[in-house]
Amino acid sequence: MKSSLRVFLISILILFSTRGFSQETQPSDTSYWQKGLKGTLTFTQVSLSNWAAGGLNSIALNSFVNMYLHHNKDRISWESNLDLSYGVIDQEGESLRKTDDKIQLLSKFGYQISASNNKLYWSSGLDFKTQWARGFDFPNDSVSISHFLAPGYIILTTGLEYKPSKTFQLLFSPVTGKITIVNNQRLANAGAFGVDAAVLDGNGNIITPGKKSRSELGTFINANFKKDIMENVNLESRAQFFTNYVEDFGTIDVNWEVIILMKINEYLTATLSTHLIFDKDVRFERTDDTGTIIGTEPRVQFKEIFGIGLSFSL
DSSP states (O other), X not given: OOHHHHHHHHHHHHHHHHTTSSEEEOOOTTOOEEEEEEEEEEEEEXXXXXXXXXXXXXXXXXXXXXXXXXXXXXXXXXXXXEEEEEEEEEETTSOOEEEEXXXXXXXXXXXXXXXXXXXXXXXXXXXXXXXXXXXXXXXXXXXXXXXXXXXXXXXXXXXXXXXXXXXXXXXXXXXXXXXEEOOOXXXXXXXXXXXXXXXXXXXXOEEEOOOSEEEEEEEEEEEEEEEEEETTEEEEXXXXXXXXXXXXXXXXXXXXXXXXXXXXSSSEEEEEEEEEEEOTTSEEEEEOTTSOEEEEEEOOEEEEEEEEEEOOOO
């Protein structure tokens, strides 16, 4: 990637992230709305000169922004959250690579079932996930393995939600629609992310292109936990579980995120985040002892990000 493009990208990240640092607006006594915006920006640089132990010069930047809008009045609640994150690393001798990439929108409407019980709600919601930029299976940087909306996921839920406290929520949706989008024909032809692959003739020519979407019907469980576990330390955990009624019922897709925010002082914040995914439709090549590809299989995916960055309130 050219130097000018690299500088432009990093500048955009800085502008994007710094606008999102810890701004919260509390409702007045007569308002039923809560809205806020918070985020982190972490920056890492390694510079070496005649370093006997070896190593590479590098610059890394990670950003995270959360925006939320909540409404609670009488027996009705509506909660919307937008999570945006992006990270890059520029390492000596290698092209600019991304280390984090997520767009997630959650919107949920709830109705309190009983006027005398404020813990049980009938809830319907939307969960949308995708990414900003192309992804590669490095060191191969010539053929992308993911794009914006490839994949994209839409989960539509309706069911019972249990809210025993402000820190914990549990949703059980017995009727859940899951839509997988692969808005890239090359990936769709290959059957990436579980969509139907292209149909080929005996010479390998495409008879019917691969489908760009796949719909599933199943059951879904979502558990949220968010609490200050000690002074200046906040823990947030979000776990989602889905199983398809028609195909492989009992095989559970898992999406589990944990974020720990530790406020060091007025200007510095340490962030530790982990993300675990198991999706039976995301498959990896399986090889034998000689390195020959003998098939594909789903695997547990895991990502961890730790950083210390600037923080301020507006």
